[in-house]
Amino acid sequence: MVFARSVRIAFCLVVSCALVAPTASAVPVGSAPPPRSPSKPPPKLATAVGHGGAVSSVDPYATRIGIRTLRRGGTATDAAVAVAAALGVTEPYSSGIGGGGYFVHHDADTGEVSTIDGRETAPAAASEDLFVENGEPLSFDEAVTSGLSVGVPGTAATWQRALREWGEMDLGRVLRPAQRLAGKGFVVDETFRAQTARNEERFRDFPASRKLFLPGGELPEVGSVFRNPALAETYGLLARKGPAPFYEGEIGADIAETVREPGVAPGADRVVRPGGMTRADLANYRTIERAPTHVEYRDADVYGMAPSSSGGTTVGEALNILERTDLSEADKAEYLHRFLEATKLSFADRNRWVGDPAFSDVPTEELLGQRFADSRECLIEPDSVLEAPVAAGDPRDPHRCRPRTSKAELPYEGPSTTHLTVADAAGNVVSYTLTIEQTGGSGMTVPGRGFLLNNELTDFSFTPNTPGVPDPNLPGPGKRPRSSMSPTIVLSDGEPLLALGTPGGTTIITSVVQVLTGRLDRGMSLPEAITTPRASQRNTERTAAEPGFLRQRVTGKLRETGHSFEQMAEIGAVTGVERLPGGRWVAAAEPERRGGGAASVVRPSP
Template identity: 40%
Template sequence: MVTSLQTAGFIICLTLAAGTPRADTVSPRIDYQTRFQPTVGRAGMVVAAEPLAAEAGLAMLERGGNAVDAAVATGFALAVTLPRAGNLGGGGFMLLHDKETNQQTFIDYRESAPASATRDMYLKADGTVDKALTYFSHKAAGVPGTVAGLIHALNRYGTLDLKTVVAPAIALAEEGFAVSPALHASLSARADRLARNPEANRVYLGGDGVAPAIGDTLRLPDLAMTLKRIAEQGREGFYGGETARLIAEDMSANGGLITLDDLARYQPIEREPVHGTFRGYTVVSSPPPSSGGVHILQMLNLLEPLPMADYGHNSASYLHHLIEVMKLAYADRSLHLGDPDYNWVPTAELIDKEYATERRKLIDRNRATPSVDIAPGNILPPEGTQTTHYSVVDAAGNVVSNTYTINFSFGNGIVVPGTGMLLNNEMDDFAARPGFANAYGLIQGEKNAVAPNRRPLSSMTPTIVFKNDEPWLVTGSPGGSVIITTVLQTILNATVFDMNVAEALAVPRVHHQWEPDKTRIERGISADTQSVLESMGHTLEPSPWNLGRATAIMREGGWLYGFADMRTPGGHVATR
């Protein structure tokens, strides 16, 4: 029979076989006639989760700026127009490719734990985690890194001045902008939480706990002043002076930990990206304290020799092997990953192809292996969740892949009075109780325990894939623990299954993270494929929410092809 599934504003046609589910697991049971078409450009492109911010980035390219200028402008503008994830009060990772030098640089501007943080600070007397404290209190906030990271990128790799790139964000905050359906929906969904904080209620809900209507003008004058101080004073305009005083005073008055010294001491860190190969492509991605790049390369290594194209896209056999390698990677994540400045993290060992060869032996091609039977790999040291991603390519071939976050949607729901700025609740990304799950269900070990000045482990995975030594695919996603598997499936869709950038993002996804031992699936995986997977021992669970919301740019033959994942409304491709 032929039926159709409407998702993300598109119709996906499904061709399903009638009768009982088949026993074999080789051929796909579903034919995705997606016909998704990307937006095409040539002289530069910005793909982001919100149109006004993407256009702010494009405006920098039109002024003669490069990809970094556009990325920084987009980042500051998202802090105004996408408050559920865009931010000044959070942190993130930026991966950039310099066309002239053919070098890639990774800027870690992840939040850090305040100096007074302690290992057991979120535990109750009975040893359980106080979730209200880790999620929705001032103590949940780590020292913000976004402003320092964006300024560092601009000063070192951009071409325009700070006042120019922050100007669009200031104008949006000061003059206001029309509330879009996407913004109205996100504010409505979190209105109860935002209303608990008087300042967040005043700034975003008009003081009465109700989201502004679609088409209303939202003005953010306090946030405009904060942005002006940054534009005029640079780093000192946020980590010192009036803004820092307002943050520190609010922390002191409400049991938070961030001090003036914490703010003054914060610095972004440049790190070497992780590099790997997959079937002739070079994949460059995020090193620790991101777990994303390590496990992307690890899973690609595990899958590389398998005949995935013969299995068929999203067939039972393909998904079985995909799920099994996800289990292996997330098991390793639970033990081996953390802040590399405070732990030995076996990055080279985990992405080694020989390690993948040994771990691949654990995969039974016909049966699911229970997570309880999968342990992290035995690697010995040598002696001695709300997030947004955007991708940028300029006319010269410079590339930026940037993911940043305040963790939950609208962070901890607290606005610092006088700043218009939402605080992150990124401290939940630490292992408040090592060996137990965080808000995303991820099991994390001692290497990610709370400690002063340490940066929490992250799943953010800005990634660039190279073809014939040229940037070919730029991608990343929000989504907490599903970020890594979203990026993995985007890469596989584009490389193994030859999908265009729109199809690669649009087709249904699956996710497994070792614990809990269940596979989350999106709508669109055929019923008989699901039956075959269940007969192999997989526990399937329809995902109650979307698995990632990626943005991506593909570069082919001098043309740019961009797409913003339509799983959540509001994404935009800005190009010229």
């Protein structure tokens, strides 16, 4: 029997996070250690079960560092920051201190779920026509590889704030393993080489990127050792002085100069437009503490990230639409049909209503209301599909069963990004998604600092998404671009049940909904829900689907209903943790997507 669940969200009280001048690290951190050949890479395990805490990320080096942090008495937050810093070394094309993200935390002592919005901001010089020239929007590729696309990074400030709120270790101690990893190096795998190859042309046009990522002028070979001594030195400086050099000192000065005067190689024919970021933009950056989104789904409480991310509202609305159907009793075709239609509708509403709440009146509470979800759910027919793009509903004035089409287009978001999930022995849990946007970000490395700059501002709408309709996601000074990142924590009876998230641009939202419904409705274990083939419907005429999804017999039934598909090689790279009876944890990652992830626990058990 399915019961309607009440839906509530605390009002999004926005609290600015001032950057307090940090004290010196309690643990001495010197310069980067001399390079040594690393041992063979840690093993990649997709699933691990045991006690004492759990870590899941896309990378075995990062996961190992997180487990060691937990074993040394660190909290879930200490381990999460350590993992994130390590991913900045081994996953530099997806994340790093040149970007931003969203940090969701469950406190075992208070039972509260809290979030940090560490999203990048547009510089003060940005205007609505940031990506418009001569009355026409720039091509996406031209916008990405430019100073125009670079937002003020929020990752370093996020780490400092999270550690201050929920950590037991200081930034210096937490950064030391990643600093050593950057100096010592890691073994290049096929994924790293392939991602470098996809960026080779861009990297060759920027001397600092070419020097770092194309050692000797060539692609790094699989099995070779990749070192980043400049990043080791940067981490050492942050370890000693905290984020101040990044936002108020020499690192910030180098960032602003790179954005305003992109260093293009002599002879390169690429046009790279400068951006308007200044040192003042960096000094004025603040993280924001936001109330999480919250919906009750089945017997669980699902918490996510409120706007400026669209993840929490869109995941929550889709779950509310599905709440009226007993998906555990539905056959597979009905389940998948309703899942695809629910995300189609929630994306229509996301694209119309969600933006930075400091600049737009975002109806967050209403988007998460069951009344609004019911007005959208009744549009779903069992034997036909809604013509896409579906027009948005009005969450403040819901009208039941009013189907309309729209001329809206799906805004593009880069499919890169990374996600990590951590739990400690006390039951504290972190779900953290961070990114530099496109694989390889803007393509521009800060000279001598060892990290790429993001292209997050291309997440803004270049021009209004729907002609004649106000767009809450146009650029503006100090504004945060809308994101699809969906770090999620699920509680049952007030205790952690599971946490998850994924990279994947706009497919992040649909992947999280599919894994949640697979786990909570369809009787799958968390590893099974992560492994199952995926499809992603985002209010477009055709649904993106993995080859494995298209090979299923049920896909024929979906086509008969009216669904059409286009193949996507892979969708997302989920990581998650789940608490089992008896205090054990299961850590789960992808067995194959993005080269496979890495899951581990502090004390393994059968």
